[in-house]
Amino acid sequence: MPPKMLPELAFKRVGPKFPMQANFTPPAENQESYDASMLQYNTHLLCRWLSSQGKQQVPGFGGFISSTGKVPPRKSTIDFYTPINQPITDNAVVYELLKRSEAATEEVGQPYTINTFDLGVVMKACPIVWKYGEEFSKHVILIGKFHTAMNYMGRLTGRKCLGAGYAEILIEAGLATSGCLKSILSRKSYAKALFSLKVVTEALERLLFNVFLEEEKPDIPYETLINLIHCCTSESLDSTLKDPALLKLIDQFLRYQDKVRRGHLGKTGMFWLSVMDHARLVFMMDFAVKTNDFELFHHCNGAMADLFFAYDGHNYARYLTWFEAFLTNIDLSHPVALDYIKLGAIAVARSLIPGALAAVDKTMEETFMRFAKSSGMSVFMYIHIWPSHYPVDNVSQSRIRCEG
Template sequence: MWMCKTVQVTDAPPLPAWTGFNRATAKSIAPPITKIGYLPVIDASPTEMSTVNTVLVKSIDVINKLNLPSGVLVMDQAIYSKAQQIRWQNQEFESRLVLRLGEFHTAMSFMAVIGKQYKDAGLEDLMIESGVSAQGSVNGVMSGHHYNRSIRCHKLVAEAMHRLRFSEFLDSLPEAEYLGALDCLIRLRESFPEDFSDEAKSDHVKMLQAKYKAHLEERSRSNANYAFWNSYLEMVQVLLLFIRATREGGWELHLSVLRDMLPWYFAYGRVNYSRYLPVYLQEMSALKVTIQVCMKNSAKVNLPFSGQIVRLP
């Protein structure tokens, strides 16, 4: 997407941003309509052990009434940690309940890591001076607490950096290679949206990507500042892949991206996620065959690229 946005094609409409781009290129079918029901409210603190235990007991009751072998519960990290402590001490809970970490708070925590890494390196000033974020709300962007605003700011900054970086790569090419790259990008741009995925897999696009990757590695070795901001783009890419996996129901991509996120939680003192995310990854990778197949099959349904943050089973 970033490569295409560096080229202007006559009479072609402008390419949409990341979300619109994914919606336009995703080949999917509408999923069947599902019914959502609400259970009785438990009027107690959600982080109390007794409350969490009640939730697990009620979940078993619901599973029994529906004649299901097991059930999946999604919760944020604060409740997940307590629920796991209870579940590990109860054989029925352990065998019949699958606990999952909620994607929303996981993404917020990762944005806090990004903010901590790059805030004082100039990212905060860049967002304020460019008008992407107001000075009064930039702390919420850096901490990830303002989820929508934070996602928007990182997408805008990352797109601008991607386009500048790729333009610099094109300018470094000899004239013959530059013209070949330009022709490749124009064909890729003109294939949007119907044939974009097929064109992106073509040999000439793969060759251009290989040259671009080699250029980035060479520039990163010779320029520490260049390498530093390359790492910002890589972290934002990990964040966007995580969101994409969630919205499309990509189970294997979900687990793969979490493995990429995990070292950053350790590096920047996100103690709770550092403690429980390895547990979550281990349990999700070792699920019973029937449940694992169900999770993987969710990716084969080709769910549309949704605006919802929680889409996985």
């Protein structure tokens, strides 16, 4: 049984320490993964554009990922642990959680304890790990994708797009009412905010593509795209992405976007293209989790820090900058830990639907947090997730702990 009251934990905060041979340039594989994912994204947009004249036959980007994705080997197993009846804002509660995580991890013989938290808990857990480095040398702290993307959308739509007409677009298009508009722009209604951002971004993408067609008059591989529209599978997508004509078209479109960024369509065009770039980061972060793509996840987290810094998200800017550097050097600071992370520490298989993995912190919010949360966060529970890649019938198998 846990103690009724945990002792107060007070200490002088210290910053992170990196290995002597630390490299602060992200791996080239991250950019390659982003480019490959954006190639799929642009191919999907072209299919949607071509199919928009009649009844839309191509699903949204999430459905497209599912249609062309892989089926998880099995569902992740989620366990619930004893609640700690104290606020998660207390250092002592976070310290107790880290120790319980470590004890459970040692029982199954796993060398590292991997925890996923939202930023609020990360800001409590990291200073403890940094201060007591020897005691917590085997701990790996991950920042949850769900809360990062949610707050990033809030900075984008509620701050950067404030006064630019984004809210008016949502109202005029019937995507929002005056009653729910504030919660969408402030990212509190995550599902509505994400859906609205996808719709507006796709409209902007098509407007830009139509201008590109008028000015550049490129050749369009209609037959290749139609084949993918009629047979949206992973095999068909792989074949489509090898088509030289399609690759040439997308390359021309990307070069045209660079011209727009330099002012080819004026400052209004520059602004809305920058909004599209930020929105694409959100979609790619979602893509990374749905497909368990660690390199893409790493890239998106690092790239998001700039917008947070520009619009008063200084805590996210600070910790995402550290997070990018930490993941870049994790092979030096925590050898072999990256292998465990890639096995499923950033995503949970809650179903056997292809390409539909869920973020760890989103899983927390949709399961026990619905019932455990109170207005003052006075009850704190945590979960143990066994990734779908790990057989749970053999207790000797090492398993990843993702808790929060």
